Amino acid sequence: MRIDVSKTYGKQTVFSRLQLAFSDGEIVCILGASGVGKTTLLHILARQIPFEGTLTDVPDGVGYAYQEPRLLPHLSAKENLIYVGADENAANELLIKVGLETQKDKPSSQLSGGEQQRVALCRAFWGKNKLLLLDEPFSSLDVIRKQDLYQAFIALWQENKPTTVLVTHDIEESWELAQRVIVLKNGKVALDMRLPDTALPRKIDDGADVKAQILRAMRD
Amino acid sequence: MxxxxxxxxxxxxxxxxxxxxxxxxxxxxxxxNDLLLPSFAECMRAAGELLLSSVFWTAFFGTLLRVLIAFCISFVFATIFAVIAYMLPTFRAFFAPIVGAIRALPVLAVLLIILVWTSAGTAPTVVAFLSLFPMLYTGISAALMRVDTKLIEMSRVYKVPLRKQITTLYLPSALPAVCLECGAAFAFGLKAVVSAEVLARAANGLGTMANDMQIYSQIPALFALVIVVCITGILAESLGSIVGRWAERRMDNAD
Structure with a gap:
């Protein structure tokens, strides 16, 4: 999967011929300061906004999880999955996998923030899409819930290993979840680094040198 | 709170x-002076007589039918135009001054013109349409604009069919505000029709009946009739409010 894209908002250029290639089944973390165009990149990959350039081998159907769960509040967790096309069995199976079997018929507005984000993750994984786009889906959670959700995310990802582009500003998160890290700066790639091939999620205590390298790339 | x-x-x-x-x-x-202001007891006695007379009920249902027709036509047109305006911002901008002009019409003065073109029986319905259409258009437009854009974006990413989006996202989101607006519009339509009937002297109408009562100095009956119109309007508004709140609770899942 390759992209070669340019994007401007009025007179402001976000990317000028940003070229990236993603291998099948890898988890790529995109880091960068606010306003660098991380979310814009996801919108382009999902073909949600107009842009210049080409997307090569980018699948049409994508799974997408946002910073906020974006669930229909009057529908239950299960109904939210059915809303995007899942059948009842598939919805039940997914919710059981993330530990929501007893909560699946509860209106989503009555679920906790972490539970809502689990449902949103299930929705992103439903349909076994080859491309998963995650726009800071863990950022609003506390550390404990975040760790639980990392486990749930990796468990779901292991099943079909979709190519995953995870946008975050959290260096720790990129260390724990990503196989590759890309740092964007001024519309260009400031760092493109493959992380050690170890089991995910990685231990939070490790990788001090890698984290320092990412931080330097973001700062410099 | x-x-x-x-x-x-x-x-x-x-x-x-x-x-x-x-x-x-x-x-x-x-x-x-009972001729200027009758007592409440006298009005209640007159109301009792009124409610037992078939003439009153013929006029009541005649007026209600006019309100209902005006309301239904206004609702259908307001919904169509509000949906078009929601989808096409250019149309929204183009249509805004037209709606503003209709809203600004002095409807009772316009009634005199409408009376030249249509019958006395039809004119109150047209007047009510002119009052209700801008009200319902604005209300339905506002309800559509309040639908969560983030949920719309999510539905687009997941390629949720439009029909499903309408029934599962748009309708439940817009329904509470639309119901409240409908109740208020129906009550307003009732006032508009009764006022227009007074001027047009439409057959089988509460307005015409009120005019006759004034001419023949049946002041307690006139007060009673006004009270009945008020209560009918309040009931319509309350019904809209109850349904709207129910829909809102369903959307929020608040107990």
């Missing part, structure tokens, strides 16, 4: 009615 209970609401309404009746009693004592 402390939640108001059903019992609290009943007490508040009863207190407001008691204040109104006290003001009426004081005004009656001050005026001291």
């Amino acid at each position: 402390k939640k108001r209970t059903w019992r609290n609401n009943v007490i508040t309404v009863a207190a407001a009615i008691a204040v109104l009746l006290t003001v009426w009693a004081i005004a009656y004592a001050v005026v001291g």
